[in-house]
Amino acid sequence: MHEVSLMQNLLRMVGIAASKQGDSPVTEIHLRIGKMAGVNRESLKFSFDILAKGTIAENAILVIEDVPFNIHCSDCGSDFNPDDFTLRCPECEGTSIEITSGREMEIDYILVDDESDSPESRDKMENTGG
Numbered sequence: 001m002h003e004v005s006l007m008q009n010l011l012r013m014v015g016i017a018a019s020k021q022g023d024s025p026v027t028e029i030h031l032r033i034g035k036m037a038g039v040n041r042e043s044l045k046f047s048f049d050i051l052a053k054g055t056i057a058e059n060a061i062l063v064i065e066d067v068p069f070n071i072h073c074s075d076c077g078s079d080f081n082p083d084d085f086t087l088r089c090p091e092c093e094g095t096s097i098e099i100t101s102g103r104e105m106e107i108d109y110i111l112v113d114d115e116s117d118s119p120e121s122r123d124k125m126e127n128t129g130g
């Protein structure tokens with residue numbers, strides 16, 4: 001279950017982000033995960049429950065935002081958000097398809113228990129799935 005290693009990477013990045021903010025306890029972790037990122041949300045939350053124990057994010061709430069799958073056809077210029085993963089244009093059947101969103105796997109932002117300063121941090125995580 002690769003969600004475990006994903007979550008390990010994620011918590012490492014959360015830890016780095018939190019340490020930049022004075023090692024304040026993390027209260028919320030907001031993720032953006034594309035529908036086609038191949039990530040099982042339940043497994044990810046389960047991994048979080050186990051892996052976050054004893055870390056700075058132990059009591060954090062995990063919030064997962066779904067990013068819809070969107071493709072753009074370079075042949076006819078149409079945009080689609082198909083339900084299933086496809087590399088063929090539904091309009092002209094062309095294969096010059098560009099995936100514009102839906103494969104993200106990134107930390108949107110985290111919130112830390114810190115009353116001073118802006119409690120926001122942005123960090124991107126490479127999608128190494130595949």
Ligand SMILES: [Zn+2]
Pocket residue numbers: 073074075076077078089090091092093094
């Ligand atoms: Zn097309």
